[in-house]
Amino acid sequence: xxxxxxxxxxxxxxxxxxxxxxxxxxWSSRAPxxxxxxxxxxxEIVENMxxxxxxxxxxxxxxxVGLLLFTIRNGNPRRDDKPYAEKVxxxxxxxxxxxxxxxxxxxxxxxxxxxxxxxxLWASTREEGLSESRFxxxxxxxxxxxxxxxxxxxxxxxxxxxxxxxxxxxxxxPGKGRVLVGEVSAVNDDKSDNRFYASAGRFPAIEEDxxxxxxxxxxxxxxL
Numbered sequence: 001x002x003x004x005x006x007x008x009x010x011x012x013x014x015x016x017x018x019x020x021x022x023x024x025x026x027w028s029s030r031a032p033x034x035x036x037x038x039x040x041x042x043x044e045i046v047e048n049m050x051x052x053x054x055x056x057x058x059x060x061x062x063x064x065v066g067l068l069l070f071t072i073r074n075g076n077p078r079r080d081d082k083p084y085a086e087k088v089x090x091x092x093x094x095x096x097x098x099x100x101x102x103x104x105x106x107x108x109x110x111x112x113x114x115x116x117x118x119x120x121l122w123a124s125t126r127e128e129g130l131s132e133s134r135f136x137x138x139x140x141x142x143x144x145x146x147x148x149x150x151x152x153x154x155x156x157x158x159x160x161x162x163x164x165x166x167x168x169x170x171x172x173x174p175g176k177g178r179v180l181v182g183e184v185s186a187v188n189d190d191k192s193d194n195r196f197y198a199s200a201g202r203f204p205a206i207e208e209d210x211x212x213x214x215x216x217x218x219x220x221x222x223x224l
């Protein structure tokens with residue numbers, strides 16, 4: 001992805017969060033130069049990869065396959081005892097997050113506002129394939145039995161609990177607008193805990209066609 005595209009999409013996300021009355025931490029709006037000299041006091045932000053995160057999953061077409069995230073809080077088993085994480089995401093209409101599951105992380109996906117989120121689900125086999133068996137899922141604390149490959153619609157205020165090994169892909173329902181999505185989970189590790197059904201790149205290669213206006217979580221070590 002080009003840095004100019006990332007800059008533009010983050011600026012658009014900031015406006016969307018404001019329109020939804022969703023406030024980010026004060027450091028979310030720092031320019032890159034403002035991060036210098038802060039590592040000793042803000043190690044948690046850097047080491048636990050808090051902050052901006054944007055990916056096209058290697059598709060080259062962010063509007064079709066992509067996701068913008070902001071990690072608000074996250075633990076790190078190597079350095080602290082925090083066992084949980086929280087993210088906020090923006091999902092466009094028909095903008096897909098590819099089919100995947102997590103080996104370690106259990107998570108709740110919550111629609112905080114905007115449009116509706118469509119979530120397609122499968123149980124996984126021991127060989128990490130797609131199971132054809134029926135399975136159970138929790139939607140706002142209510143157990144539901146689903147057929148393999150079922151798609152559920154989550155409207156604002158609704159959530160689904162995704163247990164380890166449950167394949168899921170999601171996208172915004174067409175005609176309903178962008179979706180403000182929250183994630184509440186166990187500790188998040190996007191470097192090693194995503195099992196994509198088809199090959200996908202979690203962090204994009206960036207073409208530096210202009211200077212960054214906001215640092216991504218994956219930028220910290222280069223800039224700090």
